[in-house]
Amino acid sequence: MSTTVSRVRAAYARVDAVDRPEIWIDLRPRAEVEAEARAIDERVAAGAHLPLAGRLFAVKGNIDVAGLPTTAACPAYAxxxxxxxxxxxxxxxAGAVVLGTTNLDQFATGLVGTRSPHGAVRGALDPARISGGSSSGSAVAVALGLVDFALGTDTAGSGRVPAAFNGIVGLKPTRGLVPTTGVVPACASIDCVTVFARTLPEAEQALAFMASPPGRELPPLPRRAPGPWRIAVPALGQLGELDDGWAEAYEAAAGRLVASGASVRTLDLTPFTEAAAMLYEGAFVAERYTAVGSFVDKLIREGGDGLDPTVAGIITGARDIPAHRLFADQDRLAALRARALAELADADALLLPTAPGHPTLAEVAADPLGTNARLGRFTNSTNLFDLAAVAVPAGEVNGLPFGVMLIGPAFTDERLARIARALQPETSLAVVGAHLTGQPLNPQLLALGARLDRTTTTAPVYRLHALHTAPPKPGLVHVGEGGTAIETEVWRLPAEGLGRLLATLPRPMTLGSVELADGSNVPGFLCEPSALEEAEDITGYGGWRSYLNRAGSSRPQGARD
Known part of the structure; x- marks a missing residue:
């Protein structure tokens, strides 16, 4: 069975198994997606270069996907x-395959993930808690392993808050770096298309294909003096009320940056939090009425079927904001932005909790506006100030994910991602070949500070091939049906080390998600299908070492050249 087709079939089986229908607005018919996957495998076999072949992704329901309606979670708007x-x-x-469009806070208005006629999207790890919004379905689809990555949007934090609540990565690029054509606007002047993934390298890879040459003149970035990363942090008292244990988790994240060699200094967070309050409390909310207000008014006159009442109230409430108030708020925002950039000064990034807490569905239902406003305390100002941001997992509090974000000037996206790697103290890596203990490339892992965690096997859904490379190494491919469990070592290494390893990874090797015998998934080395045409199928040996030790033994039944 071809690689992409088998991954599609496994994804649909996973969708059925998790039974979270609220994630999706429209899930594409399986036969249609399989046909697209089969065509991709045929192109790869014919020599086409498709770097994302076999990768599956989901798209937030306010972004156009040909063949599916764009609804922004309002069926009447479709x-x-x-x-x-x-x-x-x-x-x-680039070879990636769309599974479907995902649920969201209607018209991308909210940070909670509950404002939709398709139902509230529950948290991936605790269904009693919210998933975060507005890009709720996209984040949960990634967190539950239904897709490799997903697209969201971010106006007030919608590409970051759901990442924090579901233990995944959220990249919010500089405004204009990724085109917003074909996106139903929330606030068109500050909207950004974002990407969610389970690992930072996966998110960066997807973003690289999404990005355009800058559509505006690059501003001069502050000259960076030599030295360690310089991280700005507020005094804990300026963070306001946080959930129990979150202040300690935040301090621990800052401590990890210091341990990695960064220097930390304090800044005044006031201009950031004051600007954050302006996004909904000031005149800028009027842009939401510009986007869809006339449609919402019309639908209300016709009975309001399918409109979320909270969203409708926010949008229609912006109708009558006087123009003079907008100009006054623009002046005030400009002053706050100048203060904020002065506070950042020579800092490479600002470290903040992504959100101040993780509410339950019941808490949001009891106070939909107040709870949502609290969630945007640290995220609302980012796009108003024209900054870039990356949200990453930073541990757990009471068994649930805790996340932080790094914020920096426009077009410092790559720098922020490099710093973020130090926030994830360790990551797992599954190896099946030349990086195994005692094998020629194992010293690469040791040089990065890796340590062997355990020896196990993959799930019985893979085949192994001996590639014609120097040094010799195998290629692991996911096939689903017809696969076998393959001997695997799981190593733990610094997240930054994984990024360095990935940067030097030669074709046809790729980094992907490897399913282990216990059902967990960890990053691991896979192989591009195009490299298997003349490779020997050695699956029957059960592993690379057994294949290398085959001298004097007969070839196992089922092996082929």
Whole structure:
């Protein structure tokens, strides 16, 4: 069975198994997706270069996907797009396959993930808690392993808060770095298309295909003096009320940056929090009425069927904001931005908790506006100030994910990602070949500070091939049916080390998600299908070492050249 088709079949089986229908607005028919996957495998076999072949992704329901209605979680608003949004088209051109469109806070208005006629999207790890919004379905689809990555949008934090609540990575690029054509606007002047993934390298890879050359002149970045990363942090008292244990988790994240060699200094958070309050309390909310207000008014006159009442109240409430108030708020925002950039000064990044707490569904239902406003305390100002951000997991509090974000000037996206690697103290890596203990490439792992965690096997859904490389190494491919458990070592290494290893990874090797015998998934080395054409199938040996030790033994039944 071809690699992409088998991954599609496994994904649909996983969708059925997790039974979370609220994640999706439209899930594409399985036969249609399999046909697309089969065509991709055929192109790869014919020699086409498709770097994302076999990767599956989901798209937030306010972004155009050809063949599916764009609804923004309002069925009455639905239209049939003539083409994919550019971000979707670029990913598909690289070989990635769309599974479907995901649920969201209606018209991307909210940070909770509960404001939808398709139902509240529950948290991936605790269904009694919210998933975060507005990109709720996309985040949970990634966290539950239904897709490799997913697209969201971020106006007030929608590409970061759901990442924090579900223990995944959320990249919010500099405004304009990723096109927003084909996206139903929330606030068009500050909207960004974002990406969710389980690991930082996976998110960065997807973002690289989504990005465009800057559509505006690059501003001069502050000259960076030599030395360690310089991280700005507020005094704990300026963070306001946090959930129990979150202040300690935040301090621990800052401590990890210091342990990695960074220097930390304090800044005044006031301009950031004052600007955050302006996004909904000031005149800027009027842009939401510009986007969809006339439609919402019309639908209300017709009975309001399918409108979320909280969303409708926010949008219609912006109708009558006077123009003079907008100009006054623009002046005030400019002053706050100048203060904020002065506070950042020579800092490479600002470290903040992504959110101040993780509420339950019941808490949001009891106070929908107040709870949502609290969640945006640290995220709302980022786009207003034209900054870049990355949200990453930073441990657990009471068994649930805790996340932080790094914020920096426009077009420092790559720098923020490099710093973020130090926030994830360790990550797992599954190896099946030349990086195994005693094998030629194992010293690469040791040099990065890796340590052997355990020896196990993959789930019985893989095949192993001997590649024609120097040094010799195997290629592991996911096939689903017809696969076998393959001997595997799981190593623990610094997250930054994994990024360095990935940067030097030669083709045809790739980094992907490897399913282990216990059902868990960890990053590991896989192989591009195009490299298998003349490779020997050595699956029957059960592992690379057994294959190397085959001298004097007969070839196992089922092995082939």
């Amino acid at each position: 239209y049939q797009p003539a083409a994919d949004a550019p971000v979707v088209a670029r990913l598909r051109a």
